[in-house]
Each structure stands twice: as C-alpha cells, then as structure tokens.
Amino acid sequence: MRLTNLNCPQCGGFLNQQQDKFYCTSCGAAFNVDYDEADVEYAKLVTEADRTRLLIEKDRTLLEKDAELRKKFMTSEMKQQFKHAAKSQGTTLLGGLILYAVMGGVMMLVMIGTFIVIGTNIAKDRKTRKEAQQEAEKARIERLTDISVKDLENDPNFIENTIGAGASYELSRRSAPVLESGGDEGDAYLVGTPEAIYSYMVKDGTDISIYNIYKCTYEYLLSGNTKDVYSCVCFEKVEADETGHFTCNYSLCKSVTDDNIDNHWEGYENDKGALNVIPESGSAQIDLPKGGEA
Numbered sequence: 001m002r003l004t005n006l007n008c009p010q011c012g013g014f015l016n017q018q019q020d021k022f023y024c025t026s027c028g029a030a031f032n033v034d035y036d037e038a039d040v041e042y043a044k045l046v047t048e049a050d051r052t053r054l055l056i057e058k059d060r061t062l063l064e065k066d067a068e069l070r071k072k073f074m075t076s077e078m079k080q081q082f083k084h085a086a087k088s089q090g091t092t093l094l095g096g097l098i099l100y101a102v103m104g105g106v107m108m109l110v111m112i113g114t115f116i117v118i119g120t121n122i123a124k125d126r127k128t129r130k131e132a133q134q135e136a137e138k139a140r141i142e143r144l145t146d147i148s149v150k151d152l153e154n155d156p157n158f159i160e161n162t163i164g165a166g167a168s169y170e171l172s173r174r175s176a177p178v179l180e181s182g183g184d185e186g187d188a189y190l191v192g193t194p195e196a197i198y199s200y201m202v203k204d205g206t207d208i209s210i211y212n213i214y215k216c217t218y219e220y221l222l223s224g225n226t227k228d229v230y231s232c233v234c235f236e237k238v239e240a241d242e243t244g245h246f247t248c249n250y251s252l253c254k255s256v257t258d259d260n261i262d263n264h265w266e267g268y269e270n271d272k273g274a275l276n277v278i279p280e281s282g283s284a285q286i287d288l289p290k291g292g293e294a
Contacts, residue, residue: 143240144206149284151244152201152210156289158246159210163196163288165250166212166233170194173255174216178265186222194231197271199286202279208238210248210286211256211278213271229267230274232256 008015013026022031152159171194177187198213216229234256238248256277261268268274 141206143242144208147203147208147240149201149286151240152246152286155244155246159199159286159289161250162210162235162248162253163199163212165235165253166196166214167194169233169253169255170214170216170231174266177221178218180220184222185220185225188218188220188227191217191219191226196288198275199288200278200283201286203282203284207236210235210238211283213274215271216267218265227265229262229265229269230271231267232274232277 007013008024008027008029009031010029011024011027013024015022015031016025020033022033023029024031171190174190174194177189179187194214194216196212197215200211202209202211212233212235214231214233216231218227218229219225220227232255233253235248235250235253237252238246240246255266258277260273260276
C-alpha cells in the first residue's frame with residue numbers, strides 16, 4: 001500500500017477513510033486504495049486477529065457469566081443446605097434436650113427414692129438403737145436396784161481394785177511431810193502404804209457408792225514415834241454388767257470429810273471420826289477380802 005499524501009490531491013483538504021475508500025472533507029472527492037499482495041495478506045492477518053480477539057472476548061464473557069451463574073447457584077444451594085442443616089440440628093438439639101430432661105427427671109426420681117429409703121433406714125436404725133438403749137438402761141436399773149452387799153462381796157476383784165486405787169490416792173496426797181515447827185519430835189513422814197480397815201456400800205436407788213476407811217501411819221523424824229491418821233475415800237457411780245461384775249471410774253475417787261477433820265493432818269485422830277462421814281441411810285458394811293491392805 002502506497003500513500004504519499006494524506007491530503008486531497010485536488011483541493012488539499014483532509015481525507016477521511018471509510019472502509020476501503022478515502023473521501024475529501026472539503027470537495028467530496030473519492031479515492032480508491034490500491035492494495036498490493038502484501039496489503040491483502042496483512043488485512044487477512046488483522047481480520048483473523050480481530051476475529052480471534054472477539055472470540056476470546058466472547059468466550060471470556062460467557063465464562064464470566066457462567067461463573068456468575070455458578071456463584072449464584074452455589075450461594076443459593078449453600079443457603080438451602082444451611083437451612084436444612086440448621087433445621088436438622090435444631091431438631092436434633094431439641095430431641096437431645098428432651099432426652100436430657102427425661103433422663104434428669106428419672107435420675108431425680110431415683111435420687112429421691114434413694115434418699116427416702118436411706119432416710120427410712122436411718123429412722124429405723126435410730127429407733128432400733130433407741131429401743132436397744134432403753135432396754136439396756138432398763139436392765140441396768142434392774143440390776144442396780146437388786147444389788148446387795150453380798151453381790152459386791154462375790155466380786156472380790158472389784159473390792160480389791162477400789163482398795164488399791166484409794167491407797168494410791170492417799171499416797172499421792174500425803175507425799176509431803178507434815179511439818180511440826182518448834183516441836184521436839186521433828187516433821188512427820190508417811191510410813192508404808194495406807195491400810196484399808198473398813199469398806200461400806202451406800203445405795204440410793206440406782207446410785208451406788210463405795211466408801212473405804214484408811215489408816216495412814218506417820219513417823220516423826222527426830223523421835224521415831226508414830227501417829228495414826230484416818231481418812232475416808234469415796235468411789236461413786238458403781239456399775240454392774242450382765243455377768244454380775246462391778247466397775248467404776250477408779251481415777252475419780254475423792255476424799256470425804258466433815259467439820260471435825262484435823263486440817264493439819266488432813267484426817268481424823270481415830271476411825272470413828274472417819275466413819276462418821278459415811279451416810280447412814282442405805283449404808284451397809286462390806287467384808288474385806290483377806291489381805292485387805294493394798
């Protein structure tokens with residue numbers, strides 16, 4: 001293609017191309033384009049390239065529309081699936097809640113029933129134990145009511161235990177010397193073990209006590225002379241078991257005195273003074289076992 005001048009050769013006006021011709025914008029003259037073989041081939045190439053480009057653009061447009069349609073379809077499908085899943089999950093959740101509620105109700109009923117059974121058994125056990133305690137107390141009262149001095153004498157071990165516990169009590173409280181300030185005989189010290197010379201049972205209904213009279217011998221340090229002091233030791237709350245054996249709390253024994261006691265010696269000058277502190281009502285003398293000394 002040869003074009004040496006782009007202006008109109010007649011008037012010099014501007015040429016405007018329309019398809020394969022050129023027209024002068026001033027005088028209207030028309031001119032044909034002289035294509036050679038190379039121009040024809042070039043035109044074909046341009047036409048093919050445009051066709052290919054158009055096809056590609058068309059395909060791309062179709063692909064874009066298809067992708068958009070697929071996207072809309074997938075979105076709609078996902079919404080449907082989500083709604084279905086939510087509905088299914090809601091149904092499952094509701095069923096689960098109902099199941100848990102039923103199971104919870106059953107468990108509650110089982111627990112209530114268990115508590116009722118346990119409470120009933122506890123009440124029965126308490127009632128049984130209370131009845132057993134009442135029977136035991138009734139039997140204890142009957143035994144104590146019927147106890148006599150002879151019953152105590154038939155349990156020499158018990159009598160000997162009270163004698164030994166009372167002697168130990170007297171030893172512990174008479175461990176210090178009796179001070180005789182200004183005297184010629186000097187201070188007095190306890191000699192040997194206190195000797196039990198009498199034993200009495202004192203009974204007041206079901207309350208039984210044992211009273212033991214002890215002779216405590218002192219010796220003056222300087223003169224060597226001796227002095228006897230008498231005291232009374234009491235054991236309270238004597239109990240008896242089903243076999244006829246007796247017991248008491250030996251460690252809770254106590255000294256019994258009255259206004260006639262000699263406080264300096266913590267006792268009495270003779271056995272009569274100690275015997276006077278024993279209650280007369282309900283008292284009975286007990287024969288001491290052989291070897292009554294503890």
